[in-house]
Amino acid sequence: MNEEQRLQGQQVKETNPTDKKSEKDYSKYFETVFLPPSLKEAKKRGKEEVNYHNDFKIDEQLRGMGTGKKFYIRTYGCQMNEHDTEVMAGIFMALGYEATDTVEDANVILLNTCAIRENAENKVFGELGHLKHLKQQRPDLLLGVCGCMSQEESVVNKILKTYTHVDMIFGTHNIHRLPQILNDAYMSKEMVVEVWSKEGDVVENLPKVRRGNIKAWVNIMYGCDKFCTYCIVPYTRGKERSRRPEDIIQEVRHLAAQGYQEITLLGQNVNAYGKDFEDITYGLGDLMDEIRKIDIPRIRFTTSHPRDFDDHLIEVLAKKGNLMDHIHLPVQSGSTDVLKIMARKYTREQFLELVRKIKAAIPDVALTTDIIVGYPNETEEQFEETISLYREVGFESAYTFIYSPREGTPAAKMKDNVPMEVKKERLQRLNAVVNEMSAEALKKYEGQIVPVLVEGESKNNPDILAGYTNKNKLVNFKGPKTAIGKIVNVKITDAKTWSLNGEMVETHQLAEVE
Ligand code: 5AD
Ligand code: SF4
Numbered sequence: 001m002n003e004e005q006r007l008q009g010q011q012v013k014e015t016n017p018t019d020k021k022s023e024k025d026y027s028k029y030f031e032t033v034f035l036p037p038s039l040k041e042a043k044k045r046g047k048e049e050v051n052y053h054n055d056f057k058i059d060e061q062l063r064g065m066g067t068g069k070k071f072y073i074r075t076y077g078c079q080m081n082e083h084d085t086e087v088m089a090g091i092f093m094a095l096g097y098e099a100t101d102t103v104e105d106a107n108v109i110l111l112n113t114c115a116i117r118e119n120a121e122n123k124v125f126g127e128l129g130h131l132k133h134l135k136q137q138r139p140d141l142l143l144g145v146c147g148c149m150s151q152e153e154s155v156v157n158k159i160l161k162t163y164t165h166v167d168m169i170f171g172t173h174n175i176h177r178l179p180q181i182l183n184d185a186y187m188s189k190e191m192v193v194e195v196w197s198k199e200g201d202v203v204e205n206l207p208k209v210r211r212g213n214i215k216a217w218v219n220i221m222y223g224c225d226k227f228c229t230y231c232i233v234p235y236t237r238g239k240e241r242s243r244r245p246e247d248i249i250q251e252v253r254h255l256a257a258q259g260y261q262e263i264t265l266l267g268q269n270v271n272a273y274g275k276d277f278e279d280i281t282y283g284l285g286d287l288m289d290e291i292r293k294i295d296i297p298r299i300r301f302t303t304s305h306p307r308d309f310d311d312h313l314i315e316v317l318a319k320k321g322n323l324m325d326h327i328h329l330p331v332q333s334g335s336t337d338v339l340k341i342m343a344r345k346y347t348r349e350q351f352l353e354l355v356r357k358i359k360a361a362i363p364d365v366a367l368t369t370d371i372i373v374g375y376p377n378e379t380e381e382q383f384e385e386t387i388s389l390y391r392e393v394g395f396e397s398a399y400t401f402i403y404s405p406r407e408g409t410p411a412a413k414m415k416d417n418v419p420m421e422v423k424k425e426r427l428q429r430l431n432a433v434v435n436e437m438s439a440e441a442l443k444k445y446e447g448q449i450v451p452v453l454v455e456g457e458s459k460n461n462p463d464i465l466a467g468y469t470n471k472n473k474l475v476n477f478k479g480p481k482t483a484i485g486k487i488v489n490v491k492i493t494d495a496k497t498w499s500l501n502g503e504m505v506e507t508h509q510l511a512e513v514e
Helices: 003-008 023-033 039-043 060-066 079-094 118-137 153-162 175-187 245-257 284-291 311-317 336-342 348-361 380-393 420-443
Strands: 012-014 051-053 070-075 108-113 142-147 168-170 191-194 201-203 215-219 262-266 298-302 326-328 366-373 397-402 449-457 465-468 474-478 487-495 499-504
Touching (some): 070 079, 079 262, 108 118, 118 142, 153 191, 168 175, 175 191, 245 262, 245 284, 284 298, 284 311, 311 348, 336 348, 348 380, 366 380, 366 420, 380 420, 449 474, 474 487
Parallel strands (some): 051 201, 070 108, 108 142, 215 262
Antiparallel strands (some): 012 191
């Protein structure tokens, strides 16, 4: 298979390779029959233009394929994956399948995987192990692996070799091909593998079945070109491709008309939105400025890269209204030296300057972040700089991680002199600060009346409702079930480390905003 065929997309029927005796024979077998996805290919960024498609349709012959059958999708990882699951659910329904939330009932099971850290991958391998039993009991069950792990050659090879009960593997660029992939899997006794290493296209009219009718994800761009040295995303999600503004605006209008209360604009690096347009100069600030005019109560976006957070976006966010005053701004480290090795392309000082500008424009903004500790060769002083930056910014919450080497990324090749014990200890110290500051931020709410978008019953107690404030703080409170799906005012009675407790107040007591 040549390069062109690989890019066009290959349909490879894999015969069970486990009958090959030695590793050597085995790898030879792949060279001749199967070309796994290539991280090296995925890294290349060319000048190819992005093609927009509006012609997705389900083949007449495949339409009834799912009649009388059920599908189950387990989603791991980020919101992008959650949203991809909504698209795949849409395709399943269009094929006539019904959804189920138990694996035992399902005729097709998909694991929509995440590759960001090793433990995310281990969970998937563990689950594949468990599902083997089910597959042995019901050989007609189709089991598929999709999402970011499918884009990694080492994972595909491992599945082909060790998890031979898997029926299909397909990548993040192949979701729109799900009907054909399913059909091939039914027709073939062999594992169906369809993973494209590169993709330059955006498919607009894919069906979606959204989870819930209160909040919705709206993809605004795909991929990432930042290549932070630790991160696998630019390899698994491909190059940056922005959706056209008119398509996004139309989708948001439609969601508003359906009564959705909140939308979150999604991208791996949303601030790079529009940078790939050749015919127009149009960025995230411009898009938000148009979307805020649509009659939808809450608009959020995630995830931002500090480097691309420009003044125009800050100016637009300062208009507030339905633009929520919470910004998730991953910093990763507080040390300029570590940031440099991470290839984040900003210094500690530049980050602090950005925060200063944001706070000047939106004084009561809530900032949250992502942090990696234990980067290769991170010193105690460098780690302390992360702690001091966290305090200086006054972040209200954070997702914190121990660095996890990802095969194929530059950082994975770096020598690392930080023992795991030290990394774990740093994580604990950081988390203690994160908890302390989260509790402090929440304490300020006590006695205030805040608007809460009610999402449903609390997980632990059906008599209690749960929802989120403008700044995305979880609130548990007593109130009537009729409040679900609405924005109501809640008086905060007490603050915990990660959530608030309160009571719904009568409408005549309505306060302004937080
Ligand atoms: N190891 C640990 N954390 C990582 N992240 C991304 N790649 C890695 C890695 N290799 C974290 C970053 C990013 C978040 C989504 O996951 O903090 O912002
Ligand atoms: Fe990964 Fe985000 Fe960096 Fe892109 S910007 S490489 S998604 S951490």
